[in-house]
Amino acid sequence: MEKLNDRAGSVLKCLVDLYTKDGKAVGSKAICEHIAEKVSPATVRSVMADLEDKGFLISPHTSAGRVPTEDGLRYYAKDLISVDLDQEIKTKLEESVANVKDIEVAIKSMSDVIAQLTSYTGIILSPKKDNEVLQTINFMPLEKDRVLAILVAQSGYIENRIIEIPSVIPKDELEKAAKELNQVVFGKTLEEAREIIIKSLREHKNTLDIAMEKILEEEFSNSKSLIVSGQHNLITYPEIVREKLKDLFDVFEEKKLIIGLLDVVKQAEGVQIFIGKDCPLDAAKECSMITASYGSKNSDSLGTIGVIGPIRMNYQQTVSIIDYTAKLLSQILEKQGE
Structure with a gap:
């Protein structure tokens, strides 16, 4: 994209600053009132016409002013603003x-x-979080067909997920499943644990196994x-x-x-x-x-x-x-x- 001279850059910056406030087309008079340097309306109009020729501005049919194009906004955002926060x-x-x-x-x-x-x-x-080392996995029954899965890492990182299951699972079965899982995954990373458990689950397809598979393959797939x-x-x-x-x-x-x-x-x-x-x-x-x-x-x-x-x-x-x-x-x- 062509580099603008200082005056053209100042006019474009002032115009975009005004435009982004209300979305209305900006005329030369408004720019003269807000631009840092002292410049005549005729000079501003000439610069605006040049910016329009370069594809940075466009004239709406309903207004004598101009609005920035996407190219104009791109130049403004990448070359005319400073990273400075109040x-x-x-x-x-x-x-x-x-x-x-x-x-x-x-x-x-x-x-x-x-x-x-x-x-x-x-x-x-x-x-x-795939490299988090697991401490425990626990399941907590909620209403009807929902279970809260709680993963606790050795670093203290905790991840909770509510999952839907095909049918109600008794609390004692959830506790048994958690105990069996913890024996397998303790000390493993989340990525390692996922591979181990999914491999195990493929050999068993009851309701509880389906629930655990959903936890690992869907809910924690992105970690x-x-x-x-x-x-x-x-x-x-x-x-x-x-x-x-x-x-x-x-x-x-x-x-x-x-x-x-x-x-x-x-x-x-x-x-x-x-x-x-x-x-x-x-x-x-x-x-x-x-x-x-x-x-x-x-x-x-x-x-x-x-x-x-x-x-x-x-x-x-x-x-x-x-x-x-x-x-x-x-x-x-x-x-x-x-």
Whole structure:
């Protein structure tokens, strides 16, 4: 993409800053009132015309002003913003995880706070837990055809899952199953335990075995937790077509697609910005997504944090929030590994 000169960059930045506030087309007069340097309306109009020729701006038929194209927003987000966060927002993020040692608690709190601060949808994927060494597995009967499975690792990591089973299993049978499982999986990693138990289960197909197979093959297949917060924030942005919004909500509900996507983007360094058609989620082509990976330097286990919001996004604040939050979560994981 062609590098803009300082004046063109200043005009584009000012225009996008104004546009992202209300989604309305921006004219030369408004830019002259808000741009840092002193410049005449005629000069601004000339620069805007040049930016339009370059494909960074477009003129809506109903307005004399202009709005940024996806290319214009891409240039703005990657070349014209600075990663700088207000101390007030930093404090809110820090307070949300103050004295929190459990990463699962931290990511839930962070996801909620990010959704609140940005007014977008917060998404956080926890680090993979396949290398956690198991201490115990327990089952607790709930109402009718539901069982709570509790996995406790030697590190203190705890994972709970509610699973549905074909029929009611008596409490004594659940306790017996847990005892037998613990004899097999104690001291094994989650990945090792899964392979051992699935192999054993294939030789027996009663109701209890089916329940345990579901735990291992479905519920713990990713060994990850995905937290999605503030889904309904997206309803407030009329530019997101309702049909697309429904598809996106379905993706949030199903989760597997997002988990797979976040697993891929976590390999990249720094904050990643996906705008419009660049977004790897088909259901989010009318949105923007910002992500960053986080994790411990002593481990290759990484998680991903991000937001999904309208293309008309406050990129400077959102990028800064995601960058700072990733650092906070990394610090928590570092302390866990000490």
